[in-house]
Amino acid sequence: xxxxxxxxxxxxxxxxxxxxxxxxxxxxxxxxxxxxxxxxxxxxxxxxxxxxxxxxxxxxxxxxxxxxxxxxxxxxxxxxxxxxxxxxxxxxxxxxxxxxxxxxxxxxxxxxxxxxxxxxxxxxxxxxxxxxxxxxxxxxxxxxxxxxxxxxxxxxxxxxxxxxxxxxxxxxxxxxxxxxxxxxxxxxxxxxxxxxxxxxxxxxxxxxxxxxxxxxxxxxxxxxxxxxxxxxxxxxxxxxxxxxxxxxxxxxxxxxxxxxxxxxxxxxxxxxxxxxxxxxxxxxxxxxxxxxxxxxxxxxxxxxxxxxxxxxxxxxxxxxxxxxxxxxxxxxxxxxxxxxxxxxxxxxxxxxxxxxxxxxxxxxxxxxx
Numbered sequence: 016x017x018x019x020x021x022x023x024x025x026x027x028x029x030x031x032x033x034x035x036x037x038x039x040x041x042x043x044x045x046x047x048x049x050x051x052x053x054x055x056x057x058x059x060x061x062x063x064x065x066x067x068x069x070x071x072x073x074x075x076x077x078x079x080x081x082x083x084x085x086x087x088x089x090x091x092x093x094x095x096x097x098x099x100x101x102x103x104x105x106x107x108x109x110x111x112x113x114x115x116x117x118x119x120x121x122x123x124x125x126x127x128x129x130x131x132x133x134x135x136x137x138x139x140x141x142x143x144x145x146x147x148x149x150x151x152x153x154x155x156x157x158x159x160x161x162x163x164x165x166x167x168x169x170x171x172x173x174x175x176x177x178x179x180x181x182x183x184x185x186x187x188x189x190x191x192x193x194x195x196x197x198x199x200x201x202x203x204x205x206x207x208x209x210x211x212x213x214x215x216x217x218x219x220x221x222x223x224x225x226x227x228x229x230x231x232x233x234x235x236x237x238x239x240x241x242x243x244x245x246x247x248x249x250x251x252x253x254x255x256x257x258x259x260x261x262x263x264x265x266x267x268x269x270x271x272x273x274x275x276x277x278x279x280x281x282x283x284x285x286x287x288x289x290x291x292x293x294x295x296x297x298x299x300x301x302x303x304x305x306x307x308x309x310x311x312x313x314x315x316x317x318x319x320x321x322x323x324x325x326x327x328x329x330x331x332x333x334x335x336x337x338x339x340x341x342x343x344x345x346x347x348x349x350x351x352x353x354x355x356x357x358x359x360x361x362x363x364x365x366x367x368x369x370x371x372x373x374x375x376x377x378x379x380x381x382x383x384x
Contacts, residue, residue, distance in 0.1 A: 029044060038357070056141040058145065074295065079290075084289060088296040090262060092269075096270055099273065109257075116236075128275070129223035130220040131172035134171055134174040134224075135226040135227065136200070140178050142271045144163055145268075205238050226253060230255075268288070292334065299335060302336065309338050311360075311361045313363070316371070316372065317373065320348035322341060325344045
């Protein structure tokens, strides 16, 4: 229960922009989703805190350690890791069965720490970077993390557009030219990937390919067979990341730490994320205990479709105590239409940052309609 001596939580005062018209007419909070709600990186807990503090008064630091978080505020996860390199073969749960070409969780045995990483996700880069910052006592994205950045690009041998160009745009870390560019995340050039994995294994002994489990599910049978050929004929391990919630995010962080032989660092990064989530949950509980009105929210992608309850954004809104106006439990974004949004008049409107949404303010907020 919330202590009655806790300070009141109030809304951040905002300038009245209703005179602009369009969706400003009811003067909502208009927020930017930094990092584009990345689903399997610890930075998502930082985003959660940012969203909270964009609307409510600032959060105090955590008043407990991670192991003392009260049950009602804990964010637990089901571990996908067993063993370690020190105790024997490491086994992790991977989100795609490459052998049988099925979208399901499957055990993946990894015998030794990979010599190089091939990344098909900026989220992988971000997670490894967070682990390295923890290792060296540096603050992520502070502009002062030289050891973590140097080690990151020593580990990342190659990456897709998401892990190179888009990662640089979203997170601001410069991806050096030494990192091989692999092009599209989904329309994979498997011939180039075969060449890259073969070279990485020859140079470093082994490599691991981090890839979202949504990628192989959309590949042709021929390209899936190419991935199987890589795994069978080179010392390459494919790990397919699966995440649909912030709980899964913590599990994925644990797996990445285990694969990269940074389990102690992963434990600390997960604990920090759990404490950030605790701080938000506690603040929301305090706000609700005051009898204040629950806020409604709408997040729109550049496609004009809104984030449903079953999306990662929807799971964050639930933690924040916000009522999502997109009434769908699925994970696919839904087209509401402008009239419905105007009718619902959400208290909070969120757009992705300009790495994913290139629309102008006038286009986003319907100022010319």
